[in-house]
Amino acid sequence: MDVVSFDFTSDGRDKLGRGAMGRDWPVVYLINNDSEMYIGETCSVYNRFSQHLQNPDRSGLKTMNVIIDDQFNKSAVLDIEQSLIQLCHADEKFRLQNLNAGQSVKYNYYQREMYVNKLNSIWKCMRDRKLADHDFFTLKNSSLFKYSPYMTLTVEQNTICTYVIHDILEKMVKGEKGTSVINGSAGTGKTVMAINMIFTLINADRIRIDTSDVTYGFTDEQMVVHELHEFLKHHDRLRVGFVLPMASIRMTMSTVFRKTENGLKANMVIGPADVVKGHYDILFVDESHRLAKRKNIPNMGSFDRVCRSLKLEPENSTQLDWIMKCSDYQVLFYDKDQTVKGSDISPEQFDKTVGPDAKQYFLKTQMRCAAGDGYPKYLKRIFECKQDLFDEVRNYDFRIFDDVDLMVNEIKSLNSEYKLCRTVAGYSWKWISKGYRAEEIKAEHLEDIHIGPYKYIWNMSNMEWILREDSIDEIGCIHTSQGYDLNYVGVIFGYEIDYDKVNNRIVVDTSKFYDTNVKKATDEETVRKYIINAYRIMMTRGIRGCYVYACNQGLNEYLKRFIKGSDI
Numbered sequence: 001m002d003v004v005s006f007d008f009t010s011d012g013r014d015k016l017g018r019g020a021m022g023r024d025w026p027v028v029y030l031i032n033n034d035s036e037m038y039i040g041e042t043c044s045v046y047n048r049f050s051q052h053l054q055n056p057d058r059s060g061l062k063t064m065n066v067i068i069d070d071q072f073n074k075s076a077v078l079d080i081e082q083s084l085i086q087l088c089h090a091d092e093k094f095r096l097q098n099l100n101a102g103q104s105v106k107y108n109y110y111q112r113e114m115y116v117n118k119l120n121s122i123w124k125c126m127r128d129r130k131l132a133d134h135d136f137f138t139l140k141n142s143s144l145f146k147y148s149p150y151m152t153l154t155v156e157q158n159t160i161c162t163y164v165i166h167d168i169l170e171k172m173v174k175g176e177k178g179t180s181v182i183n184g185s186a187g188t189g190k191t192v193m194a195i196n197m198i199f200t201l202i203n204a205d206r207i208r209i210d211t212s213d214v215t216y217g218f219t220d221e222q223m224v225v226h227e228l229h230e231f232l233k234h235h236d237r238l239r240v241g242f243v244l245p246m247a248s249i250r251m252t253m254s255t256v257f258r259k260t261e262n263g264l265k266a267n268m269v270i271g272p273a274d275v276v277k278g279h280y281d282i283l284f285v286d287e288s289h290r291l292a293k294r295k296n297i298p299n300m301g302s303f304d305r306v307c308r309s310l311k312l313e314p315e316n317s318t319q320l321d322w323i324m325k326c327s328d329y330q331v332l333f334y335d336k337d338q339t340v341k342g343s344d345i346s347p348e349q350f351d352k353t354v355g356p357d358a359k360q361y362f363l364k365t366q367m368r369c370a371a372g373d374g375y376p377k378y379l380k381r382i383f384e385c386k387q388d389l390f391d392e393v394r395n396y397d398f399r400i401f402d403d404v405d406l407m408v409n410e411i412k413s414l415n416s417e418y419k420l421c422r423t424v425a426g427y428s429w430k431w432i433s434k435g436y437r438a439e440e441i442k443a444e445h446l447e448d449i450h451i452g453p454y455k456y457i458w459n460m461s462n463m464e465w466i467l468r469e470d471s472i473d474e475i476g477c478i479h480t481s482q483g484y485d486l487n488y489v490g491v492i493f494g495y496e497i498d499y500d501k502v503n504n505r506i507v508v509d510t511s512k513f514y515d516t517n518v519k520k521a522t523d524e525e526t527v528r529k530y531i532i533n534a535y536r537i538m539m540t541r542g543i544r545g546c547y548v549y550a551c552n553q554g555l556n557e558y559l560k561r562f563i564k565g566s567d568i
Contacts, residue, residue, distance in 0.1 A: 001067070001068070001069040001118060001121060001122060001125070002067075002068055002069075002125070003065050003066070003067050003068075003122075003125050003126065003129055003131075004016075004019075004065070004066050004068060005063055005064070005065050005066075005129070006063070006064045006065075006066070007062070007063065007064075008031055008052075008053070008058075008061050008062050008063055008064045009053075010053065012049075012064060013046060013049040013050060013053065013064075016045060016046060016049060016064070016066065017046040017049075021045075021068050022045060022046045023044055023045075023046045023047075024043070024044060025043065025045075025068070025072070026041065026042070026043045026072045026073055026074050026076070026077040027041065027042065027043075027045050027066050027067060027068050027072065027077060028040070028041045028066075028067040028072075028077050028080050028081050028084065029041070029042070029045055029048070029064060029065065029066045029067065030064075030065040030067075030084070030126075030131060031052060031058060031061045031063065031064050031065075032061055032062070032063055032065070032094055032131065033060055033061050033062045033063070034062075035094060035095060036060065036061065036094055036095050036096075036097055037061075037088060037094035037095070037096055037097065037131075038052070038057075038058060038061065038096070038097040038098060039081060039084050039085050039088060039096070039098055040052075040081060041077040041078055041080070041081035042077075043074060045066055049064060052064075057097060058097070065126075065129070065131060067080070067122060067125075069118070071114075071115075073109075075107065075109035075110075075112075076109070076112075076115040079109075079112065079115060079116070080115065080118070080119065080122065082150070082152040083116075083119055084119075084122070085098050085150045086145055086148045086150045086151060087119075087123065087132070087136070087139050087140075087145065088132065089144060089145075089148050089149075089150050089260065090134075090139045090142045090144035090145035090148065091132050091133055091134050091139055092133075092144070092259065093131070093132055093133045095261060096150075096262070098150065099203045099206055099262060100150070100200075107155070119136070120136050123136045124136070137418075137419070138419070141418075141419045141420045141487070143252050143255065143256055143467065144256055144259055144260070146485055147191060147192065147195055147252075147253065147256045148195075148256075148260075149195045149196060149198070149199035149260060149262075149264065151192050151195075151196065153189070153192070153193065153196060154189070154365060154367070156363060156364065156365050157189055157192070157193050157196075157363070158221060159220075160182060160193070160361045160363070161193055161196060161197050161200075161221075162220045162221050162224050163359075163361065164180045164182070164197065164331055164359070164361070165197060165200065165201070165224050165228070166224055166227070167180060167359055168180075168201075168282060168329050168331075169224075169227055169228065169231055171328075171329060172231070172235075172281070172328070172329070173231070177328050177329065178328075178329045178330075178357075178358075178359070179324075179329070179330045179331075179332065179354050179355070179357070179358040179359065180329075180330070180331045180332070180358065180359040180360075180361065181288075181332045181334055181354055181358050181359065181360050181361065182331065182332070182333050182334065182361045182362075182363065183334050183335065183360065183361065183362045183363065184333065184334075184335060184362070184363030185335050185337065185338075185363075185366065185376055185540075186335065186338065186366075186368070186376060186536075186537055186540040187366045187367055187368030187369055187376065187540055188363035188364075188365060188366055188367060189363070189367040189368075190286060190333035190335075190363065191253075191286050191333070191483070193333070194242060194284045194286055194331065194333060195242075195256075197284065197331065198240055198242055198264070198268070198284055199260075199262070199263070199264060200224075200225065200228070201228065201238055201240055201282065202237075202238070202240060202263035202264065203262060203263045204225055204228035204229050204231075204232060205228075205229055205232040205233075205237075206263075238281045238282060239278070239279070239280050239281045239282075240268060240280065240281065240282045240283075240284070241268055241269075241270050241274075241275065241280045241282075241283045241284070241327070242257075242268050242269050242270065242283075242284050242286070243270055243271070243272055243274075243275060243283055243284065243285040243286070243323060244269065244270075244271070244285075244286050244287065244483075245271070245272055245285075245286075245287055245288075245290040245291050245292065245319070246287060246290055246479075246482065246483055247271070247462070247463065248462060248463050248464050248465065248466075248479075248480065248483075249286075249287075249482075249483040249484065250269055250270075250271060251463055251464055252464055252467065252484075253269045254266040254269040257269050272291060272292070272319035272322060272323065273302065273306055273319075273322075275322050275323055275326040275327070276306055276309055276310060276322060276326055278326075279326055279327070279328075280326060280327040280328070281327070281328050281329065282327060282328070282329045282330075282331065283323050283326070283327040283329075283330050283331070284330075284331045284333075285320075285323060285330065285331070285332045285333065286333050286483075287333065287338070287482070287483060288320070288332040288333055288334040288345075288350070289334055289335055289336060289338045289339050289344060289345065289350070290338070290339075290340075290344055290482075291318060291319040291320045291323075291344070291345045292318065292319050292343045292344065292345065293317075293318040293319075293343060293344075293345050293346070293349060294307075294314050294315060294317065294318075295342050295343050295521065296341065296342040296343045296517045296518075296520045296521065296522075297343045298517075300314075306322060307321075307322075310322060310325045310326075312325070318345045318349055318353065319345070320332075320345055320349070320350065320353045320354075321353060324353060324354075330354075332354065332358075334350065336350070337380075337533055337536070338482070338533060338537055339530065339533060340478050340479075340482070340518070340530050340533050340534045340537065341515070341517055341518045341530055342517065342518060342519075342520060342521065342522040342526070342530075343517065368485055368540065368541075368543055369396060369540060369542065369543060369546075370395045370396050370543060370544060371393045371394065371395055371396035371398070372394075372395070374391075374393070375393055375396060375398075375540070376536070376540055378391060378393065378562070379536050379539055379540070380536065382559070382562050383506055383532050383535070383536060385504045385505055385506060387562055390561060390562055390564075391562070392564075396544070396545055396546070397488070397544060397545025397546075397547075398545060398546050398548075398563055398564065399545075399547050399548070399563060399564055399565065399566045400547075400548045400549070400550070400556070400559050400560055400563040400564070400565060400566065401547060401548065401549045401566040402549075402556070402565075402566070403549075404451045404452070404454055404492060404549045404551075405454045406566065407423070407490050407492075407547050407548075407549045407566070408423050408454075408456070408490060410490070410547060410566075411423050411472075411488055411489075411490040411547060412472055412473075414487070414488045414545075415472045415487075415488075418487040418488065418544065419487065420466070420485070420486050420487045421472070421486060421487050421488040421489070421490075422466060422471055422472065422476055422481070422486055422489060422490070422541075423456075423475050423476070423489075423490035423491075423492065424475065424476040424477060424478070424480075424481050424489060424490070424491055424492070424538045424541070425449065425475050425476075425477065425491070425492035425493075425494055426477075426478075426492070426493060426494040426496060426497060426513075426531065426534065426535060427477060427494070427496070427513055427514050427515040427518070428494020428495045428496045428497075428512055428513060428514070428551070429448045429449045429450070429458070429494065429514065430448065430514050431448055431458050431514070432446055432448050433446045433447065433448050433457045433458060433460070434458070438457075438460065441457055448475075449475055449492075451492070451551060456474070456475045457473075457474055457475065458474065458475055458476075458477070459471065459474045459475065459476045459477065459480050460474055462479065462480060465480035465481075466480065466481060466484040466486065467484075475492065478534040478537060478538055481537075481538055481541055482537055482538075484541065485541065485543055486541045486542050486543065487542065487543050487544050487545075488542050488543075488544055488545045488546070488547065489538065489539070489541040489542035489545075489546050489547070490546075490547040490548075490549070491535065491538050491539050491546060491547070491548050491549070492549050492551070493535065493548065493549065493550040493551060493552070493555055493559075494512070494513075494551055495509070495512045495551045495552060496508055496509050496510070496512040496513040496531065497509075497531060497532075497535070497550075497552070497555060498552040498554045498555045499552075499554045499555045499557070499558035499559075500554075501554065501558075506528075506532060506555075507528070508524070508527065508528040508531050508532075510524060510527055513527070513531065518530050518531075547566070548563060
């Protein structure tokens, strides 16, 4: 593998054309000046060079860098092109001229793993040539990489996005309102799909469809972009908002949008209460199951004022009603199994509000955990007490520990190697350290979590706790981890949750559970459901692995039937 540079001129093109791989070999290329870059792939770089020289959008670029490898094939260069677009976007050295992610769908192909493993070497070569600044693994852990609008979708994701955008267009042309609900469990890529669709809608009139390889007409996604382009010739630019109910992930996404540019703006990322500040053509709502109703919320007065401004009765309304009132089309990303507190909209309220005419789509493929689709299903069977036998979770580091401090220190060690490794726990301890500084906590012995001889503190910040480097020395919770990815997660099951061997049932002692916003005015069985949901959600945060410790011996013995020990 090598990177060869040419002046971005006709002389540079001719020099490239005389090379062995200049006219008939798959390559990836980068065209750049000091501040901008375009990334592409082709099987005839000489011809594509000529096309770019005639493109006015590339007129200010100076150098063509061609990545060549005698093992490349068409599938490999499509895949590598997409990855480099995503990495360069996260690196921020150059402003990308690309308005899409290269290939539109992520496919598997022969020896894909071998080509994916070449990326690190390619990136090192680019850094040596001053085409990139940051370390490969640092970028892969960054929010700009994880939530990049240039992320290539799976076939399943892409198909749903295409259907949704087509329905949006159809409804707008007819002057009708509409709703799409995209159902998917944790890790199915809902957030990435939302960003991809927003980016496409915002940039549709600027995206150029590459027809150089078109033989049998446009693909479905190319046709949708074409239809959008035609629609925008006769209509004003669409007003689009991205609603995120949870403040921490909203802050993260605002930063992603601000740094992405190319049409995305930080003020597109809003909270549920912000939707009343204007009318939107389309609202995308991530984590729709976390939209609130008028129960156990901190500021009911504000909630009531918003409802009344929209002529809604507060007692019977939810934030989803606000969204439906303030937009012509809603795209709602939803998982009824991720409700974790009494203020979350109930499945019954959600279904009633969206109505029977909403388009329903279902994501089945789990994208986050290396264990694949079977892992969240395995967890669900374990907590429903329907799993009879141990089932090895392949390609995933899934272990249970007998010593909590051993687990916590193992997570710290993994964080030194991989970054983004954190320990989280259930609300089985009061948050007595809230508002104190770290030195005060240590001096006054204000540690929150006591397990045997070990003492730990809860998260000292609610906002972007996952992303803070010093968070490795704290214990997070469901509210600071939901919506984020980790490389490894350690989960502490507190004293409030146990296993009833006689009745074969996971049980909860609410007297040992200290999240008052979950318990208040909520029956015991619903609280039990919320607590189990929270633990399952936390256990699906890890990409590479999940470590578990249970304070109660009964639960520890039960989980050991299905999770391998830490010494294996």
